[in-house]
Amino acid sequence: xxxxxxxxRGRDAxxxxxxxxxxxxxxxxxxxxxxxxDDPSLVLxxxxxxxxxxxxxxxxxxxxxxxxxxxxAAYAALAADAERRHGVRPGAFGAIGVSAMMHGxxxxxxxxxxxxxxxxxxxxxxxxxxxxxxxxxxVNIPLRWSIAHLHQAVIDAEPHVPRIRFCTTLAxxxxxxxxxxxxxxxGDASGMFPIDAETKTxxxxxxxxxxxxxxxxxxKLVDLLPEVLAAGQPAGxxxxxxxxxxxxxxxxxxxxxxxxxxxxxxxxMVATNSVxxxxxxVSAGTSIxxxxxxxxxLSGVHHELDVVTTPAGDPVAMVHCNNGASELAAWAGLxxxxxxxxxxxxxxxxxxxxxxxxxxxxxxxxxxLLAYNYLAGEPITGLERGRPLVVRTPExxxxxxxxxxxxxxxxFGTLALGMRVLARxxxxxxxxxxHGGLFRTAGIAQRFLAGAMEAPVSVAHTASxxxxxxxxxxxxxxxxxxxxxxxxDLGTYLRERxxxxxxxxxxxxxxxxxxxxxxxxxxYRAGLAIEQAALEAIxxxxxxxxxxxxx
Numbered sequence: 001x002x003x004x005x006x007x008x009r010g011r012d013a014x015x016x017x018x019x020x021x022x023x024x025x026x027x028x029x030x031x032x033x034x035x036x037x038d039d040p041s042l043v044l045x046x047x048x049x050x051x052x053x054x055x056x057x058x059x060x061x062x063x064x065x066x067x068x069x070x071x072x073a074a075y076a077a078l079a080a081d082a083e084r085r086h087g088v089r090p091g092a093f094g095a096i097g098v099s100a101m102m103h104g105x106x107x108x109x110x111x112x113x114x115x116x117x118x119x120x121x122x123x124x125x126x127x128x129x130x131x132x133x134x135x136x137x138x139v140n141i142p143l144r145w146s147i148a149h150l151h152q153a154v155i156d157a158e159p160h161v162p163r164i165r166f167c168t169t170l171a172x173x174x175x176x177x178x179x180x181x182x183x184x185x186x187g188d189a190s191g192m193f194p195i196d197a198e199t200k201t202x203x204x205x206x207x208x209x210x211x212x213x214x215x216x217x218x219x220k221l222v223d224l225l226p227e228v229l230a231a232g233q234p235a236g237x238x239x240x241x242x243x244x245x246x247x248x249x250x251x252x253x254x255x256x257x258x259x260x261x262x263x264x265x266x267x268x269m270v271a272t273n274s275v276x277x278x279x280x281x282v283s284a285g286t287s288i289x290x291x292x293x294x295x296x297x298l299s300g301v302h303h304e305l306d307v308v309t310t311p312a313g314d315p316v317a318m319v320h321c322n323n324g325a326s327e328l329a330a331w332a333g334l335x336x337x338x339x340x341x342x343x344x345x346x347x348x349x350x351x352x353x354x355x356x357x358x359x360x361x362x363x364x365x366x367x368x369l370l371a372y373n374y375l376a377g378e379p380i381t382g383l384e385r386g387r388p389l390v391v392r393t394p395e396x397x398x399x400x401x402x403x404x405x406x407x408x409x410x411x412f413g414t415l416a417l418g419m420r421v422l423a424r425x426x427x428x429x430x431x432x433x434x435h436g437g438l439f440r441t442a443g444i445a446q447r448f449l450a451g452a453m454e455a456p457v458s459v460a461h462t463a464s465x466x467x468x469x470x471x472x473x474x475x476x477x478x479x480x481x482x483x484x485x486x487x488x489d490l491g492t493y494l495r496e497r498x499x500x501x502x503x504x505x506x507x508x509x510x511x512x513x514x515x516x517x518x519x520x521x522x523x524y525r526a527g528l529a530i531e532q533a534a535l536e537a538i539x540x541x542x543x544x545x546x547x548x549x550x551x
Contacts, residue, residue, distance in 0.1 A: 009036070010044045010086040017092040019044060020479065022472025023074060024267060025100035025170055027286035028052060030070040031468035032078040037094045040476040040498050043469065045085060047077030053120060060122040060376070064114060067174065068245060075246050092253045096238060097475035098178070099467060100171035102191040102263035103142075105149035108166045115160040118170070119149055121287070122322055124377035124384055126152040136213060137206045139194050140306050142320065143379050146192035147210070150224075154217050164218050167192070172226050175261035177245060179236030184226035185259075185474075187266030190308035192225060197297075200313035201228040229260040231311040231474055231490050232481035259471075259478035265291055265318065266311040267470030272433035272460070273499045275310045276491040280429050282449060282457070283466075284436035288324035288415050290453075292317045298425055304380050304418040305425075311474060312490040317427060319418030321380060325438050327373035327388045328407050349440065356444040359404040364516025367402030368393060370527050371410030380414050387534040391527055408445060409517060411438065412452040413524045416517070419453060432457045433504070435466035443507065451513025452521075458504040473498055 013019050013036045020040065022033045032047040049070045053060050083089045103121035108114055121144040129152035133141040141148050146167060153161050168176065169192065172184045184192070186200055193210075196203040207221045218224060229235055238246075238256040246252060264283065268274075269291055274281040280292035291308075294315045298305065308318050336351040346354070374386030390406070392398060432455050438445045439459050450457040460466075477493055 009042075011088055013038070013044060014082060014086055014088050014090050017090075017094050019090065019093050020472045020475035021078075021090075021093045021096045022267075022468045022470065022475055023071065023096075023098050024264060024467040024471055025067065025070070025098075025174070026264060026467060027101055030074040032074040033468035033472045034078060034082060034090070034093075035469065035472045035476060037476045037479050040473045041501070045078050045082035046468070047074045047079070047081055049073035049077065053122065056117060058125075059117060060120045061117045062120065064118070067170070071174065071246060072248060079247070079251070089251060091251055093256050093475075095257050095259060095475035095479045096178075097259040097262070097471035097478075098171050098174045099188075099262045099264055099267045099471040100169065100174065102169060102188055102265055103144040103146055104169060105146055105153070106168050106170065106173050107150070107153070107160065107164045108168075109163045110165045112166075115163060116158070122376050123149070124322065124379060127384065128152065129155055133210070134301070134303075136209055137194065138301065139206075140301050140303055141194075142303075142306050143377075144191075144320070144322070145306070150218065151210075151214075154214060161218060164224065167224055168226050169261075169263065171261035171263060175235065175258060178238055178242035179258055180239055180242075181236035182226045183229050183235050183260060185235075185262035185266060185311055186228050186230050186313040187269075187309050187311045188261060188263035189226065189228045191263055191265070193221065194307070195228070195309050195313065197309075197313070197315050200230055200309075230313045231260065232477055233260060234478065234482060235260040257478065257482070259475045260311070262311050262471055262474060264467050265289065265308060265316075267467040267474070268435060269293075269310055269316070269470075270473050270490075270494065271466030271470035272435055272458075273494050273502075274433050275312060275314070275494060277314075278428045278430045279433070280431075281433040281435065282415070282453075284324050284411065284434070284438040284445075286324050286326050287320065287322055288411060288436075289318060289320040290415055290419060290432070292422060292427055292429055295428060298427075300425075302421050302425075304421045310490070317422055317425075319380070319415055319422065321414040321418070322376045322378050323373045323386060323414065325373075325411055325436075326375050327371075328411055328438075330388075331407055353441050355404045356408070356441045358401045359408055359448075360401075360444060362399065362401035362403075362405035363397065364512045365519040366406035366409055366516070367399065368396030368523075369398065369402050369406035370520070370524055371403075371406040372413075372524075372527070372531055373407075373410045374531060378414055380418050381528050381531070383528075383531055383535065385535055387531060387538060389531065389534060391530055405448070406520075408448050409452070409520050409524075411445075412449055412517075413521060416452045416521055417525065429455055431455065431506070434459050443505070446505070446507045447510070448513065448517070450507045450509040451517045454509050454514055456506050456508050458506040460502060460504050
C-alpha cells in the first residue's frame with residue numbers, strides 16, 4: 001500500500017466513486033481507509049477513533065452505543081482527510097467493507113434487540129462448553145468461539161436463551177445494520193462454527209450434531225447463524241437507514257454495494273498477501289495471533305490450534321493468544337511518564353523507539369528475566385485468568401536492555417508455544433508476514449519475532465494500519481469480481497493487482513536470537529507455575545482495561 005502520488009487522480013476517483021471504503025473495529029481503535037478501485041494499493045484517505053473495552057460485571061464488553069459513536073467518528077475523520085488531501089468530501093463509494101475483531105457473542109431476539117451485553121473474544125468463561133463441544137465435534141473449539149459462548153449460555157440456562165433468534169459477530173452486526181442482511185464472510189464465520197472446506201459453509205454434519213445436543217433449547221443453527229459468503233460475492237447494499245448510521249450529516253448516499261463482512265484475522269491475511277498455502281502472518285495488538293494457510297488437513301486435534309479459513313474459504317491453522325502488546329504498552333506508558341516527570345516529555349512513538357533500541361543491547365536470553373503479559377486468561381497455557389508478572393532470580397541481570405527484551409519476548413512467548421505444535425504437525429511455511437502497531441518501530445520487534453518463529457519475517461511500511469486497508473481491498477475485489485473483469489481467485493488478484501510493486505523489509509532469524517529465545521522459552525514454560533500460583537494467591541477484586549494498547 002502506497003500513498004496516492006497524483007492529487008488529481010485522487011480527486012477524480014472520489015468524485016467518480018471509483019473508490020472502496022474499508023472500516024475495521026479493532027480492540028483499541030476503529031480505523032477507516034479509502035482506496036482507489038483501479039489500484040487498491042493507492043490510499044486516498046484514512047481516519048480513526050480510539051476506544052476501549054470495559055470490564056462490566058466480570059465481562060469484557062463494548063456497548064453498542066460506543067460502536068456507532070466510534071464508527072461515525074472514524075468515518076468523519078476519513079471524510080475530512082479526503083477533503084484536506086483532495087478538496088472533495090466523498091458522497092458515495094464503489095464498494096464498502098466492514099471488518100472487526102472475531103468471535104464473541106452477540107445474541108438478538110425476534111425484534112432485533114440485543115439480549116445481553118456483547119461478550120468479546122477476550123472472555124474465557126466458556127471452558128465447560130468448549131470442552132464438551134470439542135469432544136462432540138472432534139475439532140478444537142476454543143473458548144472465544146461464538147458457538148462456545150452460545151452453548152455456555154445454554155448449559156447455564158441463562159434467562160435470555162429461550163428468546164435467542166440470531167447470533168453474529170461484531171462485523172456481522174454492523175453489516176446487518178448497514179444493509180439489512182444477516183450474512184458473514186467465510187473467514188469470520190469460521191470463528192463462529194467449523195466450516196466445511198468443500199462447501200465453504202458451516203459443516204452440515206457438525207451442525208446436525210450440535211442441534212441434537214441442544215435439544216431444542218435454541219433454534220437450529222441454520223436459522224440462528226448468519227449466511228456464509230466468500231470473498232467476491234455480493235453481500236447487500238447500503239440502505240438509507242445504514243447511510244444515516246454511518247454518516248449522520250446526510251452526505252452519504254445509499255445503494256452502495258458491500259462485500260461480505262470479515263474478521264480481523266482475514267483482513268490481516270489480505271493485508272499481508274498471506275492467503276495462499278505455505279504463507280502465514282502474525283498480527284500483534286491487544287491480542288496476538290498467527291495464521292498459516294494449510295496445504296493439507298492437520299493430522300490431529302490440538303488445543304493450541306484452531307482451524308479457520310481465508311476470506312476465500314481455504315483452511316488456515318490459527319494460533320491465537322488472548323494477550324498481546326497491552327502489558328508492553330503499560331510499561332511504555334510508565335517510562336513515558338517518568339520522562340515527563342524528569343522534565344523531558346516524549347511522545348509515544350519516541351518512547352517505543354528508545355525502548356526497542358535499548359532492547360537490541362540486551363542479552364540474547366534477556367539476562368534471565370521473564371515477563372508474562374497475561375492481563376486476561378490464556379487458553380493455550382491453561383490459565384482462566386491473567387496476572388501480569390516480571391520474574392527474576394538473584395542471578396538475573398536486571399538492566400533496562402534486558403527488561404525491555406524480556407517484555408518483547410513475553411509478547412511472543414505463548415505464540416511460540418503454539419507455533420511449536422504447528423511445526424510438529426509438519427506444516428510448511430516459506431515466510432511469515434507481520435503487521436500491527438508493534439512493528440511501527442522499524443526492524444526490532446520484527447527481528448525478535450524472526451528468532452522466536454525460526455523463520456524469516458517480512459513487514460511492509462503499512463504494517464501498523466493493515467486491517468482497515470485489508471477490508472478495503474476486499475471491497476475493491478468485490479467490484480472487480482462482479483464486473484466480470486476479475487476471473488482470477490483472491491490470491492492471484494492480490495499478487496497481480498495489489499502487491500505487484502510492493503516492497504517488504506525481511507528479517508532473517510539470527511542464530512544468537514534463536515538460541516537466546518529458545519533458552520528464554522524453556523524458562524518461560526517452567527515459570528507458568530508461578531502464574532498459576534499468582535492466580536490462586538491474588539484474587540481479582542476489579543479491573544480496568546489497559547489504556548494505550550498498541551493497535
